[in-house]
Amino acid sequence: MVYYSKKGGIKTLAxxxxxxxxxxxxxYGMNLICGESNMNNLVNWVxxxxxxxxxxxxxxxxxIFSTGIGHDSTGWxxxxxxxxxxxxxxxxxxxxxxxxxxxxxxxxxxxxxxxFPLFTIPWKSRIVDITNDFCHRIxxxxxxxxxxxxxxxxxxxxxxxIYDYRSVLERKEFDLDAEFCIVALSLxxxxxxxxxxxxxxxxxxxxxILYSYSDRFNIxxxxxxxxxxxxxxxxxxxxxxxxxxxxVCNYREQNYRIRAGISSSDFGIKSLARNYKRAIAILHLAxxxxxxxxxxxNIGLYQLLIEVEDTETLKTFYKDTLGQLEAYDEKYKxxxxxxxxxxxxxxxxxxxxxxxxxxxxxxxxxxxxxIKEILQCDINYQDGLKLLLAFHIKELL
Numbered sequence: 001m002v003y004y005s006k007k008g009g010i011k012t013l014a015x016x017x018x019x020x021x022x023x024x025x026x027x028y029g030m031n032l033i034c035g036e037s038n039m040n041n042l043v044n045w046v047x048x049x050x051x052x053x054x055x056x057x058x059x060x061x062x063x064i065f066s067t068g069i070g071h072d073s074t075g076w077x078x079x080x081x082x083x084x085x086x087x088x089x090x091x092x093x094x095x096x097x098x099x100x101x102x103x104x105x106x107x108x109x110x111x112x113x114x115x116f117p118l119f120t121i122p123w124k125s126r127i128v129d130i131t132n133d134f135c136h137r138i139x140x141x142x143x144x145x146x147x148x149x150x151x152x153x154x155x156x157x158x159x160x161x162i163y164d165y166r167s168v169l170e171r172k173e174f175d176l177d178a179e180f181c182i183v184a185l186s187l188x189x190x191x192x193x194x195x196x197x198x199x200x201x202x203x204x205x206x207x208x209i210l211y212s213y214s215d216r217f218n219i220x221x222x223x224x225x226x227x228x229x230x231x232x233x234x235x236x237x238x239x240x241x242x243x244x245x246x247x248v249c250n251y252r253e254q255n256y257r258i259r260a261g262i263s264s265s266d267f268g269i270k271s272l273a274r275n276y277k278r279a280i281a282i283l284h285l286a287x288x289x290x291x292x293x294x295x296x297x298n299i300g301l302y303q304l305l306i307e308v309e310d311t312e313t314l315k316t317f318y319k320d321t322l323g324q325l326e327a328y329d330e331k332y333k334x335x336x337x338x339x340x341x342x343x344x345x346x347x348x349x350x351x352x353x354x355x356x357x358x359x360x361x362x363x364x365x366x367x368x369x370x371i372k373e374i375l376q377c378d379i380n381y382q383d384g385l386k387l388l389l390a391f392h393i394k395e396l397l
Contacts, residue, residue, distance in 0.1 A: 015141045016211055017041045017063065017090050017117055020134050027133070028125040030093065033108055035117030040211040041090040042204065045138065046131045052076055055083030061204070063090045063134065065127050068099030077107040085116050092116070093130075097123030148172050149220040152229050152272070159273040169269070174216065176269040178231050181262065183238060184279035185226040186287060188257040198256060202226070205248045209241050225283065229272065235295065238262055242293055259286045260293035281306045281396060288395050301389070305396050314393045321390035328374050336374065339367045344388050348379065 018039040024030035032039075044061040050070055058064075064084060084092055092111075094100050103120060111118040121130065151165035158164065169176060187202060189195045203219060203226065210217050216231035230238065242260055249258070261283030263275035278296050285302065286294040296303065308314055322337065329337050339353070343364075346352040350368065354361045368379070377383045 015043055015138060016215075017043050019141075020063065020137050021119075024119075024121075024130065028130050029122045030125070030130070031120050033103060033118040033120060034112040035091065035115050037115050038091075038117055040208055041117060042208055043090045043134075043138070046134045048127065048131070052080040052083055055080065055087050055089070058084070058087040058089055060088035061090050063093065065093045065095065065131065066100075067095040067097065067127070071099065074104045074107075077104050078110050081107060081110055081116060081118075085114055090117070091119060093119040093121055095123060095125075095127060096120050144172065145218070148174075148218050152218050152220070153222070155269050155272045156227075156276045157273070159270045162269075165269075174231060174269075177267065178216075179265045179267050180269065180271055180275065181230045181233055181235070181238065181265040182272065182275045182279040183228040183230065183242075183263075184261045184276075184283040185228065186224065186259045186283055187226070188259070190256075194256075199226075201249055202245070202258060206241070206245050209244045209248070213237050213241065225280070227276070227279075233265075235262070235265060235297065239293075239295070246292065258292065259283060261286055262293060262295045264296045278306055285395060301392055302396060305392060311397065314397060318390050318393045318397070321386055322375075322394065325371065325374050336367060336371050339364070340371050340379075340387065341391055343368060343371075343379075344384055344391070348384065 016039065020043050021030060021032075021039075025032075042061045043063045044059075046063045046065065047058075048065050048067075049055065050066055050068070066080075081092060094103060096102065103118070108118065110116075121127070147168055151168035154161060154165040155169070166176060185202070185206075187195065187198055189198045206228070207219060210228075210230075210233075213233060214231070217233070218229045220227055233241075242262075246258065249256075261279045261281070263279040263282070266275060282294045282296055282299060282302075285299070286292070296306075299306075305314060325336055325340065328334065339357075342353050342356060343350075346356065350361050350364045354364045357364075372379060375383075375387075379387070
């Protein structure tokens with residue numbers, strides 16, 4: 001799978017280091033010295049760099065090649081490596097030959113300590129051939145990924161047209177009978193400029209995190225949401241991945257937020273259509289309840305409401321049940337809807353509602369009496385069930 005990013009207004013692509021280097025050992029004698037645990041680092045391009053000062057100009061996720069030309073000692077290696085790590089390069093390839101006789105032990109020690117991927121290639125291997133090969137792999141992967149994203153869109157929105165997506169997904173080694181799950185993500189930031197950066201960050205890190213579990217996934221934007229299609233990811237793995245995403249993004253401002261709606265996991269490619277609907281509906285719920293994520297498995301009664309195809313039926317039920325009270329609140333600037341919800345959530349305990357809202361019991365008693373008059377019901381057990389269902393519908397819609 002791949003990840004799209006924008007650096008300086010230019011659209012670039014990243015694939016994993018392990019993928020881009022898949023045949024490099026056989027074809028070019030490229031040898032991994034250390035950093036094997038970070039072979040899932042993403043690579044959006046390759047560069048030749050010789051001067052440690054140039055590391056500061058990297059955007060991040062570049063694979064760097066160096067011949068050592070212009071250096072007459074080994075003192076520059078560790079400082080260069082630290083600059084590459086600081087600027088989030090994906091890895092470093094040293095061309096062993098007349099300028100770099102061997103890899104210094106202190107460099108190996110540092111790279112091993114921080115698990116930074118360090119490689120060597122023999123002098124006889126032409127760097128221009130390797131970089132051309134890697135760049136072509138990146139470009140081909142971009143074309144492939146766009147095709148896969150299109151196939152998943154077809155599977156979601158036109159599930160009956162299986163011939164439009166089956167061959168593409170099977171060619172990319174997706175199992176159409178496997179277990180699929182959809183995660184819908186919304187991003188909240190303070191401005192459009194910051195949104196692009198934040199979108200970049202989220203896609204980058206989530207792609208890298210998901211790779212640590214499996215490469216059977218695809219991320220694409222649909223309208224204002226990021227849609228993540230996962231094949232054979234357990235719900236525990238999804239939860240762990242989202243935890244890691246929040247940790248690594250490390251939001252410093254309160255208005256930088258990720259909200260996630262996670263569908264159930266169902267077998268078969270045709271499950272994507274209903275799981276997409278579920279994920280979007282649950283995401284709306286997470287946004288309204290101000291929760292970082294909600295799983296389909298945990299939403300209780302909302303499961304039934306989400307499966308109702310005719311949303312007009314739900315709107316009518318809400319209007320017939322709570323519509324009059326909502327209209328009263330709007331007309332007279334009262335808070336009876338809020339009070340009723342609090343009353344039902346506290347098992348019709350006036351004392352608990354008064355305590356929760358820091359008001360006298362008589363105030364709550366007056367409001368409940370007025371609510372009963374407006375709704376023309378006693379708020380008994382049956383009435384309470386209907387009213388709670390109506391509140392659930394309001395949150396969902």
